[in-house]
Amino acid sequence: MDILFTRCFNPTFPTWIDIGTRDGKIAYLKPSTENPPKAEEVIDLGGKLLLPGLVESHIHLDKAYLLEQLTGDVTTLRQAIEKTTELKHGFTATDIEERSLRVIRQAVAKGVTRMRCHVEIDPISRLMGMETTLALKEQVKDSIDLQIVAFPQEGIFNDEETKGLMEQAMEMGADVVGGITYNDRDLDKHLDFVFRLAEKYGKPVDLHVDFSDNADELAIMDVIRFTHQFGMQGRVSVGHLTSLGSVEKEKATFIAKELKQADIQVISLPATDLYLNGRGDKECVRRGLTPVKLLLEYGVKVIYGSNNIQNAFTPFGTADPLDIGFLLAQTSHMGREQDARQLIDMVTNGAARSLGFEQYGLQVGAEADLIVCPVMDIRTLLYTRPERERVYKSGKLVAETTVQVTNHLKVATT
Template identity: 45%
Template sequence: MDILLKQVRLNDGESLKDVGIQEGKISAIEEHISETANQVIDAAGRVLVPGFVESHIHLDKALIADRKPNKSGTLQEAIKVTAELKPTFTKEDIYERAKKTLEMIIPYGVTAIRTHSEFDPAQGFTGFETILKLKEEYKNLVDIQVVAFPQEGIFKSPGTDKMMHEAMEMGADVVGGIPYNDAPANEHIDLVFEIAKKYDKPIDLHQDFSDEANDMSIEYLCRKTISEGYQGRVAVGHLTALHALPKAQLDPLIELIAEAGISVMSLPATDLHLGARNDEYNVRRAVTPIRKLRDGGVNVSIATNNIRNAFTPYGNGDILQTAMLAIPVAHLGGADDLPTVLPMITDHPAQAIGLKNYGIAVGNKADVVLLDTFVKTNAIIDIPERLYVIKDGKVTVENKKETIIHR
């Protein structure tokens, strides 16, 4: 074998297992494996999990919070500030920032990323081309999917429709969209589907990012997804407007989202920062209702969205910290709820972005992370060190950090 992980914890309440890795895949999972290996890692009962999946992030506009701050903290100013900055971005600038961001994220155990990369007639494909370049450069460390993302809208920004087709031909993996920042929203959705069907690609939309449940297009998106036979191939980020709906309206909408097979990616770090800025008292959380979506059969993930820019002026790339933030925000700390959070940064986003052969099972890709914790239920609340990150059967990160307490 190439790597043998000895005595790992795969699930609480079960016996420890040995996990063998050969030629980039998991070749064996048994209580005791006697075969030799080029590298033996003694886990001594520590938890092994699949590689974390960062399902919604913007690498091209990370690390710019200090250039032009969003002083009001509103979504409107975040969009305005970023639009003013984008013409100043060079390929070299985007490359250095996105590379630095990747090297923040990867040591924390992320083995797959879906990043939205934007373009418009004003800035051209400066950032988009750079992210495609980084996708290739970092392919041995992380799998990157690139979303063709029209941040400034399509109809509002003439010429963007042509650029959407060009982006797909240049190698975009996913068709992106932002109905709430374009008019009319339904026609924006129609065009996104037209492009997706032409290139046979999945869809990922920034959807109904609002404090109020006004002018939502999620119901139209659901019905469009079903009529086009795109169930399981559509994901949405934010969807914060749902939090403002009463139960009588929310429940049937969640049922429709589940029927359409639309995955929802909650982005709590951003949505908490930007949401409910006009509330003078009893300030709302303004985060999509994670628990209700989960209980309604919707595939829900947790993702980072932005790191240190006008939309989210903080973050260090650790997806476990984002998941930890979601626990109190979405009331996920109960004994029955806590075990449902880890899958929101592993199995659920893997499903949402269409990863194949994912997870700890014989024959699957050997993308795994050894955590410095002994209880799987505590895999998030401990925010444990990532001792080893293994990508495609090779150790890509090894953490030998040691803390000594002098008494």
């Protein structure tokens, strides 16, 4: 055994466990014992939490950290798209690489070992984002697995060139076909192109869908229809889906059941959704979130992601997926112990299953992607989001964080 972690707490096991790694994989996993097997290095966690690496389900690396270049206030989705389109004219490969790496470094330190990123494919930056991110994927592969979504942010049919660029992106090695239901005039034509491309290259689909608080904007019904038509059940993800949060209960329940039947997974992006939705409401401002609890109640797979880090769409962001889980806990009324467990599952096993990351999880044979957290229960992890003490990718230590707090508080005796 290379490394043996002893006395590890993980909520999916009834007792503390010992986990051993060999050649980058989990090679041993049993309840803790007085006589654990031998290993080169033994790390006694003494009941601290050991999780599989976190999964960032939806992020835009190439648009991260644009805040300092922004001028004026951005208050709507349309403005955010327009301002970012303007900035894209100044993108260079080096600049995309630097901003992407800045996010990746932070994410790895927070325990992210797998990440799905959407890369812009459009007539402005053309394939520059794709080339840069593909190179990055190779450069950082010992620390993190990147899945690349070819994402036509500006629409596919607004400029004839985009169709060919999307095809080229798939040829170059994109892992997922992206799409957006609110940026092309003809939705059917857009979805038909995306699903045909996915069929041709045998790849899953990941769409930005219904990002508004308008209850009548329900492109999701068309996405469900295309999913059945192309036999893509279980291989389609939809991000945002916030219009559904404005739909009255009976209809929303019907749609939740349809989503379950089509096995479409929903990715909530609360940092952006809360920030840009509800802007038209002068009073009783809606949150503009997808109805997470309703979807879960009807068995729909729900996960969540950061979406953006410090740009026009989301001026906030730390690249720590647990911050997003915490935000969702607060804004989706998920404060119970079982909710905390569910939110952590959504950023680990649930996300890996939904996005097709393989050899994942605390099981023998999986990649030894592991994080050590200085807490002894799940609620404390989510509510305090402490440092990730050690982060391992395929059995190798890729980040360590220590925090020293010296408290000078004095409590007077009475």
